[in-house]
Amino acid sequence: MxxxxxxxxxxxxxxxxxxxxxxxxxxxxxxxxxxxxxxxxxxxxxxGALLAVNRPLCVHCGRCQDICPQGVHSVSPGMHGVSRAQCRTCGACAAACPTGALHLIGxxxxxxxxxxxxxxxxxxxxxxxxxxxxxxxxxxxxxxxxxxxxxxxxxxxxxxxxxxxxxxxxxxxxxxxxxxxxxxxxxxxxxxxxxxxxxxxxxxxxxxxxxxxxxxxxxxxxxxxxxxxxxxxxxxxxxxxxxxxxxxxxxxxxxxxxxxxxxxxxxxxxxxxxxxxxxxxxxxxxxxxxxxxxx
Ligand code: SF4
Ligand code: SF4
The missing domain is CATH 3.20.20.70 (Aldolase class I)
Incomplete structure (x- = not known):
């Protein structure tokens, strides 16, 4: 039941x-x-669900930054910052990442x-x-x-x-x-x-x-x-x-x-x-x- x-x-x-x-x-x-x-x-x-960022896999292409509607990612050569408080765990960035550096947990x-x-x-x-x-x-x-x-x-x-x-x-x-x-x-x-x-x-x-x-x-x-x-x-x-x-x-x-x-x-x-x-x-x-x- x-x-x-x-x-x-x-x-x-x-x-x-x-x-x-x-x-x-x-x-x-x-x-x-x-x-x-x-x-x-x-x-x-x-x-709640959570975005995991596997930084060693990141090639800093910036796709996640471009696609995220919340402005969570700040990517520059050699750097990948994440403002977690803004993340709505929609998964769009993980789907767009070409290297599998991002995934949702939960x-x-x-x-x-x-x-x-x-x-x-x-x-x-x-x-x-x-x-x-x-x-x-x-x-x-x-x-x-x-x-x-x-x-x-x-x-x-x-x-x-x-x-x-x-x-x-x-x-x-x-x-x-x-x-x-x-x-x-x-x-x-x-x-x-x-x-x-x-x-x-x-x-x-x-x-x-x-x-x-x-x-x-x-x-x-x-x-x-x-x-x-x-x-x-x-x-x-x-x-x-x-x-x-x-x-x-x-x-x-x-x-x-x-x-x-x-x-x-x-x-x-x-x-x-x-x-x-x-x-x-x-x-x-x-x-x-x-x-x-x-x-
Ligand atoms: S899961 Fe959605 S809201 Fe969170 S960082 Fe990725 S695109 Fe932005
Ligand atoms: S899309 Fe993936 S590889 Fe590109 S900057 Fe974001 S996390 Fe790094």
């Missing part, structure tokens, strides 16, 4: 092996309420079409695979997310939701009956740390964890370990104590920091961040510490 609800996505990745049980079809929803400095998907942060799809895409991979879902809704933050498009999940369940698919937990509790409560597993990020326990490095307080994230755990939802906690951010022994112990007290997760995985690479950031003109130091506690040590606390 929800098949025709539409939403904005920026990628469908087939055969993912890190987004839940088995082989997954991962759907990346546009928009995220957090600004984690180490984000690997800067193209998914803004809720495609509107119906829930039915998303699930039909996933069903193409169903023959490979032999070891518990299914569809994973990710992002960005998929709960930022709650009606579309609910539509994808309910349609997927009607089609007999296993469902997972990859979330930062910074979402209205009602939305999480509403989707929980149609979600086989939550891949739930716990990035920090200390509020100031969370605010500094993600741009938002974590009280809602911690309280939503308790709510979902209380509902009996399967919670696969993921802790991105970031040098100079949350890799101190104290912070890891704080996270472990929170999980002991709020309810043990079904699984817990420490995800080591990897540089997201600067090219994606440059294409969408988002500021780049790199940690200024190495791990104090290594990801392997952090995993051992947390496993010991939670078993």
């Amino acid at each position: 929800y098949k025709d609800v539409t939403g904005l996505i920026f990628q469908i990745q087939r055969f993912s092996v890190h987004d839940g049980d088995g082989l997954r079809t991962t759907v990346f929803f546009k928009g995220c309420p957090l600004r984690c400095r180490w984000c690997h998907n800067p193209e998914g942060l803004r809720p 495609q509107r799809m119906s829930a039915g079409d998303v699930v039909r895409e996933a069903l193409r991979d169903a023959p490979f879902y032999t070891t518990g695979g299914g569809i994973t809704c990710s992002g960005g933050e998929c709960t930022m498009q709650p009606e579309f997310l609910l539509a994808v999940l309910t349609t997927a369940k009607e089609a007999g698919l296993n469902t997972a939701v990859d979330t930062c937990g910074f979402a209205p509790s009602d939305v999480l409560r509403q989707i929980a009956p149609y979600t086989d597993a939550f891949l739930y990020d716990v990035k920090a326990y200390t509020p100031e740390l969370h605010r500094t490095f993600t741009g938002a307080d974590n009280a809602l994230i911690l309280s939503n964890y308790r709510t979902l755990h209380g509902m009996g939802a399967r919670l696969d906690v993921r802790i991105p370990l970031i040098p100079t951010v949350n890799d101190s022994e104290e912070e890891i112990l704080r996270i472990g104590r929170f999980l002991q007290e709020a309810g043990r997760p079904h699984a817990l995985k420490v995800i080591p920091y990897h540089s997201p690479g600067h090219a994606k950031y440059a294409q969408v003109d988002e500021p780049i961040w790199e940690p200024e130091g190495r791990f104090t506690v290594t990801p392997e040590e952090a995993q051992r510490m947390l496993d010991a606390m939670l078993t």
Whole structure:
């Protein structure tokens, strides 16, 4: 009944092996309420469509400047400026570019079409695979997310939701009956740390964890370990104590920091961040510490 609800996505990745049980079809929803400095998907942060500019491919022919009705592009030899605030994402410049230096990020799809895409991979879902809704933050498009999940369940698919937990509790409560597993990020326990490095307080994230755990939802906690951010022994112990007290997760995985690479950031003109130091506690040590606390 929800098949025709539409939403904005920026990628469908087939055969993912890190987004839940088995082989997954991962759907990346546009928009995220957090600004984690180490984000690997800067193209998914803004809720609307976005023009990506791959400057190394630009030959400065000026066609985009000539065709754009909004005056977004300023092209001169060796330079390509973009005034993003004026862009209406009409796509005319991308269609005119002879080198493929421009493309729009963000495609509107119906829930039915998303699930039909996933069903193409169903023959490979032999070891518990299914569809994973990710992002960005998929709960930022709650009606579309609910539509994808309910349609997927009607089609007999296993469902997972990859979330930062910074979402209205009602939305999480509403989707929980149609979600086989939550891949739930716990990035920090200390509020100031969370605010500094993600741009938002974590009280809602911690309280939503308790709510979902209380509902009996399967919670696969993921802790991105970031040098100079949350890799101190104290912070890891704080996270472990929170999980002991709020309810043990079904699984817990420490995800080591990897540089997201600067090219994606440059294409969408988002500021780049790199940690200024190495791990104090290594990801392997952090995993051992947390496993010991939670078993
Ligand atoms: S997408 Fe449209 S409005 Fe945006 S820069 Fe290109 S031509 Fe201009
Ligand atoms: S049309 Fe393409 S190659 Fe030409 S200036 Fe614009 S981005 Fe560069």
